[in-house]
Amino acid sequence: MKRNLTSRRIVRAVTAAVIGTVAAATLAACSGGSSSGGGSASDIDQALKQGGTITYWSWTPSAEAQVAAFEKKYPKVKVKLVNAGTNTTEYTKLQNAIKAGSGAPDVAQVEYYAIPQFALSDSLVDLKQYGFDKLKDDYTPGPWGSVNVGGKLVGLPQDSGPMAMFYNKTLFDKYGIEVPKTWDEYVAAAQKLHAADPNAYITSDSGDSGFTTSMIWQAGGHPFSVDGTKVSINLQDEGTKKWTATWDKLVEGKLLSTVPGWSDDWFKALGNGSIATLVTGAWMPGVLESSVKDGAGQWRVAPIPTYDGTPANAENGGGGQVVLKQSKNQALAAGFLKWLNNDEDSITVFLKSGGFPSTTKDLNSSDFLATAPDYFGGQKINEVLVDGAKNVKTGWQYLPFQVYANSIYGDTVGQSYTSNSSLNPGLQAWQKALVEYGNQQGFTVTGK
Numbered sequence: 001m002k003r004n005l006t007s008r009r010i011v012r013a014v015t016a017a018v019i020g021t022v023a024a025a026t027l028a029a030c031s032g033g034s035s036s037g038g039g040s041a042s043d044i045d046q047a048l049k050q051g052g053t054i055t056y057w058s059w060t061p062s063a064e065a066q067v068a069a070f071e072k073k074y075p076k077v078k079v080k081l082v083n084a085g086t087n088t089t090e091y092t093k094l095q096n097a098i099k100a101g102s103g104a105p106d107v108a109q110v111e112y113y114a115i116p117q118f119a120l121s122d123s124l125v126d127l128k129q130y131g132f133d134k135l136k137d138d139y140t141p142g143p144w145g146s147v148n149v150g151g152k153l154v155g156l157p158q159d160s161g162p163m164a165m166f167y168n169k170t171l172f173d174k175y176g177i178e179v180p181k182t183w184d185e186y187v188a189a190a191q192k193l194h195a196a197d198p199n200a201y202i203t204s205d206s207g208d209s210g211f212t213t214s215m216i217w218q219a220g221g222h223p224f225s226v227d228g229t230k231v232s233i234n235l236q237d238e239g240t241k242k243w244t245a246t247w248d249k250l251v252e253g254k255l256l257s258t259v260p261g262w263s264d265d266w267f268k269a270l271g272n273g274s275i276a277t278l279v280t281g282a283w284m285p286g287v288l289e290s291s292v293k294d295g296a297g298q299w300r301v302a303p304i305p306t307y308d309g310t311p312a313n314a315e316n317g318g319g320g321q322v323v324l325k326q327s328k329n330q331a332l333a334a335g336f337l338k339w340l341n342n343d344e345d346s347i348t349v350f351l352k353s354g355g356f357p358s359t360t361k362d363l364n365s366s367d368f369l370a371t372a373p374d375y376f377g378g379q380k381i382n383e384v385l386v387d388g389a390k391n392v393k394t395g396w397q398y399l400p401f402q403v404y405a406n407s408i409y410g411d412t413v414g415q416s417y418t419s420n421s422s423l424n425p426g427l428q429a430w431q432k433a434l435v436e437y438g439n440q441q442g443f444t445v446t447g448k
Contacts, residue, residue, distance in 0.1 A: 047332035051076025054106035062353035104326040106333035111319035112146035119149035125323040142392035143358035157358035161281025161317035162388035204257035209409035217314035234448035281316035286354040
């Protein structure tokens with residue numbers, strides 16, 4: 001899934017009108033969701049033996065090969081693979097099908113931040129009825145928590161994005177910069193680097209909602225609390241302010257590159273040394289190798305800096321698959337999903353396509369940990385990334401209208417970046433807009 005994160009972020013902004021329709025449909029479905037009909041683990045075995053046809057919506061690069069491998073193992077089952085679009089394009093089509101009461105696939109790929117929207121609409125099958133809750137120990141805490149919503153297990157994780165710090169070792173060595181272990185050291189490194197070379201910056205950030213929420217998560221913040229249609233938003237909680245106290249020093253000090261992420265200029269800057277680090281998800285190595293060839297041999301991976309030296313992490317990106325209640329054969333769909341994200345044959349295909357797994361077995365395999373790409377100077381980068389996955393803080397929640405929230409981020413918090421001013425007023429403006437929007441859509445939203 002990491003290979004597609006570039007396009008995901010490029011299409012992250014969608015119109016408020018479209019997402020307004022999606023949110024309204026979500027609440028409409030709350031009052032008219034179909035029932036799951038019940039089921040058991042034995043139903044899956046029977047369904048796989050009996051066979052049938054299901055439809056699977058996905059944009060992952062591994063999907064086609066995974067479907068082929070599944071059909072080879074279960075020749076009586078036909079899986080119709082459909083690329084319904086990336087990110088919000090798929091979500092809009094999916095929500096429209098839910099609202100219409102027909103047209104939804106049996107299984108769909110959904111990113112973690114968007115899962116609550118569909119879980120709230122009661123449109124997803126609770127996989128506990130098939131005993132999938134017993135698979136908890138097979139997955140790392142962050143992804144597992146993301147598919148558990150409102151007491152229901154509404155999906156199985158596929159990939160994960162535990163955060164890490166990717167850094168240009170050549171640049172650090174040139175200016176005598178130590179790899180920062182704390183955020184204070186990171187700010188000091190930013191100041192030293194920019195003083196030595198006014199064209200070099202510690203990182204780029206012109207305002208990204210996914211980065212912001214991940215950083216608040218890593219700082220221990222819980223700005224979003226969701227209980228059904230009751231939502232509480234506090235973008236000035238302790239964790240949020242802990243993050244802004246650090247990041248404001250970079251924003252106000254003009255120590256961040258304003259080159260837009262995922263642009264041609266951004267990739268060029270990563271290759272020529274004008275951007276020294278990236279604090280992002282574990283899917284990044286493949287992006288660097290394929291898109292920043294000039295950086296080969298220069299980049300390394302380190303744990304994400306922390307506030308007090310105690311390991312603490314968050315997720316950035318990633319997603320899983322869900323079974324829709326519209327499915328005419330939920331047991332067969334659930335069987336496919338379990339194979340897709342829990343069977344070693346499927347996960348092997350996923351890893352070959354460049355995915356970073358959420359399964360503990362694969363994260364801890366000797367082959368995976370021993371991977372030492374030449375691009376990263378022969379460093380065993382997965383050792384660092386896997387340790388990061390173990391330290392993801394639990395308890396994080398996204399908004400049930402997070403897709404909309406991300407779309408207006410630039411109009412609120414983004415203005416703080418534009419004016420090189422404190423992020424807190426921008427976050428307060430974001431909160432105000434989100435409270436108003438949520439209440440307009442029928443949620444009961446309070447702001448603190």
